[in-house]
Amino acid sequence: MTVRGRTALITGGGGPLGRAFALALVEAGAQVILVGRGEQALADTATRVAKDGGRARTAVCDVSVPASVHALSDQLADEEVSLLVNNAGVAGPVKPLTDIDPEEWDDVFAVNVRGVYLMCRAFLPPMIAVGRGDIVNIASVSGKRPLLNRTPYAASKMALLGLTRTLAGEVGPHGISVNSLSPGPVRGPRMDRNFRLTAELTGTSTEAAERDFASRAALNRLVEEDEVARALMAMLAMPGLCGADIDLSAGMIAPA
Incomplete structure (x- = not known):
């Protein structure tokens, strides 16, 4: 399996992991589209990619808003996006559950879960039509073991694992692999x-x-950012990987 010549769409493209994914994919020969809410952050990532001799397009989109995702899919209607990296995410509050407002809880799920659902809903139909594609959802080891004072984040990432496994069963017969990558704390x-x-x-x-x-x-x-990017590339090099969750946590889920 190779990513050379394929078009990869990376949400959260203006963040550190988005940058690391973009650099690795461009180096491997993919065409990259960076998506995020911050225009300047996206431009900064594109500039970093250009310094390495590559090129990345940018598109501003709020993945938690259906109209914004719909506009993005219309904008990219002529592109064959065969690789979707759902990397956009928010950390949410750091405080006990009893001190968390419902709005804070909803804000985390809006991006971390709803955003993945909306992006998959928008970009899966063309993949199904041609019978190929890869989706990698960036989850977390959070929730697999206690993460005190971070209940919305941990719950959202565990929800993402359920989404990944169920979606893999739905679209695997169409030649599409859906997996999740669960980093531990990334510096x-x-x-x-x-x-x-x-x-x-x-x-x-x-x-x-x-x-x-x-x-x-x-x-x-x-865990370091480049380690997570290398893990993504390793996953894409395993054509039989589907419905799987890969931990990259320096052993964070090992028994204490």
Whole structure:
């Protein structure tokens, strides 16, 4: 299996993982379309891709809004998007469930679950029509083991696993593989924010919060962005992979 010559659409394309996925896919010969809510962030990722000699198109879209996703599918009607990476996601609040407002809960599910549903609904029909395609949903190890004070995020990522496995059964007969990639905590701005909020909540230091979190992994470390991108490429190189969830967590789900 190869991605050379294929068109890949990456949601959350302006974020760190979106950038890592784009660089890996372009290097392998794919045409990349970056999707996200922030025009400048998308442009920054496209510029980074260009520095490596590649090219990435950008399209502003809020994956949680049906009209926005519909407009995106119309805009790309002439493109054969055969690879969809549902990477858009929000971290949500860091506080006990009893302190979480319903609006905060809904905001997390709107992007992390509803957004994946809307993107799949929009871009699956052309894949079904030609009998080929790959969808990779970026889930998380969160929810597979306790993640205190992060119930909306953990619940949304577990919901994504159910969506992945069921959708794989629905569209696998059409030649389309649907899988999920579940990173552990990935070093970067989002985890820095979470460590800071955890430190404020627990009355400890940001450094101590990071050390405590990393100690839950068998390898006693966080995962790097380029490792997640390499995992994505490895999954796409396995044509028999369908309905699977791949953990890349440095052993975060290993028993403590």
